[in-house]
Amino acid sequence: MPTAAEFDQTIKSGELIESPKEMTPEYLRELKHTLIVSGDTELISAPAYYLAAKRAPSINAFMTGIAIIQDELAHAHIAYHILEELGEDQEKLIFSRDPKSFRYPYAFDVPLDTWTELVVANGMYDQAGFCLLGDIHDKCSYGPWKRGLNKVMAEENFHLRNGRTWMKRISASGGSAKDELQRAVDWMFPLSVEWFGLPDDLKMHSTQLEYRLKGLTNDQLRQWWLSTVVPYCEQIGIKVPAHKEERDGKDVWELDYPFPCAFDAEAKLWDFKQPSTWDDVLVRWRARGPRNAEMVAMFQEEFHKFRKTHHKNGS
Amino acid sequence: MTQRFWTALAEVKDPEMPVNLVDLGVIYGITERDGIVEVDLTFTAMGCPASDFILEDVRERLLREAGVREVRVNVVWDPPWTSARMTEAGRDALESWGLAV
Numbered sequence: 001m002p003t004a005a006e007f008d009q010t011i012k013s014g015e016l017i018e019s020p021k022e023m024t025p026e027y028l029r030e031l032k033h034t035l036i037v038s039g040d041t042e043l044i045s046a047p048a049y050y051l052a053a054k055r056a057p058s059i060n061a062f063m064t065g066i067a068i069i070q071d072e073l074a075h076a077h078i079a080y081h082i083l084e085e086l087g088e089d090q091e092k093l094i095f096s097r098d099p100k101s102f103r104y105p106y107a108f109d110v111p112l113d114t115w116t117e118l119v120v121a122n123g124m125y126d127q128a129g130f131c132l133l134g135d136i137h138d139k140c141s142y143g144p145w146k147r148g149l150n151k152v153m154a155e156e157n158f159h160l161r162n163g164r165t166w167m168k169r170i171s172a173s174g175g176s177a178k179d180e181l182q183r184a185v186d187w188m189f190p191l192s193v194e195w196f197g198l199p200d201d202l203k204m205h206s207t208q209l210e211y212r213l214k215g216l217t218n219d220q221l222r223q224w225w226l227s228t229v230v231p232y233c234e235q236i237g238i239k240v241p242a243h244k245e246e247r248d249g250k251d252v253w254e255l256d257y258p259f260p261c262a263f264d265a266e267a268k269l270w271d272f273k274q275p276s277t278w279d280d281v282l283v284r285w286r287a288r289g290p291r292n293a294e295m296v297a298m299f300q301e302e303f304h305k306f307r308k309t310h311h312k313n314g315s
Numbered sequence: 316m317t318q319r320f321w322t323a324l325a326e327v328k329d330p331e332m333p334v335n336l337v338d339l340g341v342i343y344g345i346t347e348r349d350g351i352v353e354v355d356l357t358f359t360a361m362g363c364p365a366s367d368f369i370l371e372d373v374r375e376r377l378l379r380e381a382g383v384r385e386v387r388v389n390v391v392w393d394p395p396w397t398s399a400r401m402t403e404a405g406r407d408a409l410e411s412w413g414l415a416v
Contacts, residue, residue, distance in 0.1 A: 060367050067364030151413060158331050161368060 001025075011212055016143035020086055027211050031142055032086055034213045036093070038136075039079030041104040041129065043094065045072045047295040048108045052118035064162050065118065071155040078148045085144070095303045099296035100288050107191040109289025110265050116170060116177075120184040122163025124192040124229060130156045131224045132196075132214075139215025164232060171236045182238055187268040189240050192229070194260065196222040198278055226253035241272070265289045317345045320352060323380055327372045330365040334408045336373070340400030343391060350384040352377050357396045366390075 002010065007024045010017070017023055023031070046069045053065030084090045107125060112118050133156065137149035170181045197203070200219040208214050216224070226242055230253060233240045241256040258275035263284070324345075325337040336342055336356075343355040354373060358366055374386045398416045401409075409416045 060364075063362050064364045064367070154331065154333060154412070158365065161330055165368065165371075 011141060011210075014212075015141075016146065017141050018143045026207075028086065030207050030211055031145075031213060032083060032088065034136075034208060035079045035083050035086075035145070037103045038133070039076050039083065039093070040102045041108075042072045042076035042079065043299075044102060044104045044108050044295055045069075045125070045129075046076070047298040048112055048291070049118060049121065050298075051291075051295075052112035052114065052121075055113075055115045055118075057115055061115070061166075068122065068159050068162060071159065075152050075155070078152065079145075082142075082145055082148065095300050097296075099293045099300075100286075102292070102296060105191075105195045106285045106289055107188070107195060108295070109292045110187070110191065110268060111291045114180070114184075115166075116180050117184045117188070119163050119166035119170070120181070120188050122159045123167050123232075124163070124185075124188055125195070126156055126159040126163060127229055128192050128195045128225055130160060131221050135214050135216045135221060139212055141212035167233075167238070168236045171238055178237075185233065185238050185240060187263075187270060189229070189233075189242075190257070190259075190261075190263070190270050192225065193222060193242075193255065194281065196225065199259075202278060223253055227251070317347055319380060320345045320347065320354075320377060323376050324354075324373065327369075327376050330368040330372070332409060332414070333412055334401075334405045336369070338402045338405030338408065340402065340405065341369075341396060347383075350382050351387065352380075352383050352385070353387045353389065355389050355391050357391050359396050361392070 002022060002024065004024055007022075007027065010022070017027070020028060049065065049069050049072065053062060053069065056062035056065050080088075080090045080093060083093065105125075105128070112121055130153070133149055133152055137146060137153055140146040140149075167181060170177050196218045198218060200217045203218060206217065209217065230240055230242050230244070242253055243256060245252050245254050257270070257272040260276050260278060260281045262271045262274040262276050262280075263269070264271070265284075321337060321342070324342055325335050327336045328334070329336060329339055332339070339359070341357050341359065343357060345355075346353045354377070356369075356373065358369070363369070370388055370390075373388055377383055377386045398406075401416060406416050
């Protein structure tokens with residue numbers, strides 16, 4: 001194991017870390033934490049998307065939806081597999097954790113109930129995933145993860161395309177279909193903005209950045225997301241509560257509502273007249289949302305049932 | 316005569332993999348008559364999740380060619396696609412991406 005000073009030097013030099021032998025315990029802990037968030041996010045997107053993909057409007061659309069779910073499971077597998085190499089028990093991580101201890105964005109806890117909501121998730125949530133993973137792919141100091149993301153990026157592009165193509169199609173058809181799309185965007189846009197976490201001025205210190213596990217700050221990632229989603233929505237005639245401003249010769253994306261603010265998950269409604277604090281948001285996140293237990297049970301229950309019936313000795 | 320259409324479709328990327336449709340070997344034939352272009356095309360799998368996107372991209376690209384007023388795509392399954400239908404360039408692209416072909 002390297003000394004703290006040696007390790008610090010390796011990180012500063014831009015070299016990649018290739019195995020646990022080359023890490024300090026602090027780096028290992030932070031890497032594992034980052035991988036768990038990534039694995040959990042990909043994993044939970046599978047039941048979240050599946051419950052909506054069932055409502056696909058054609059066989060081809062259903063196949064696309066299912067293929068996306070398969071990709072997400074494969075991406076989760078990459079993260080959990082690396083965690084296993086780092087000494088974690090993959091089976092325990094997935095099948096024996098309490099639903100509330102899964103570490104994925106709150107957005108997935110709010111049910112996607114229609115095909116329209118699913119394609120908005122592909123257009124907005126997968127864009128968030130694309131920004132976060134793209135940054136890790138670009139900057140991550142842990143070699144095995146960085147390389148594992150090569151294919152992931154191409155696949156996330158495909159998900160985005162599904163989201164964007166369908167959003168455009170639904171918007172163009174107008175009438176009640178377009179109204180439904182607008183309603184979905186109205187509640188899903190602010191949830192995606194929240195995805196990137198605390199604003200930089202509240203987050204004093206980032207070990208993830210220090211260790212080069214990622215390269216961009218929360219606000220930089222959020223700006224990247226806004227710079228792709230806002231123009232696209234405007235282009236297809238969908239309203240979003242954000243606009244572009246020029247500051248010191250640079251484009252900056254500004255939100256048109258207090259950030260953060262109050263959200264009613266059951267009604268899928270934001271109250272832009274009621275600003276809240278980040279402490280309130282953290283309480284909501286930690287309590288998890290409406291669909292957390294149901295989604296985790298979707299893969300955990302059958303695993304344990306199968307175990308019981310197939311391993312009579314309790315092995 | 317149809318060379319320019321092949322060149323055009325060589326610009327259309329597969330939506331899932333970093334390879335174009337011509338190098339992937341899924342374009343079986345192209346004919347043109349009076350501004351109507353007909354394309355015989357297959358998919359690498361019957362359950363191809365990207366088939367809608369591919370059809371859309373092929374139509375959209377060919378309609379940008381001068382004199383083309385209509386594009387008809389026939390999806391064919393005979394002969395079935397195998398990886399042997401890929402060009403050397405297609406093979407290289409997928410290999411560099413980590414797919415054994």
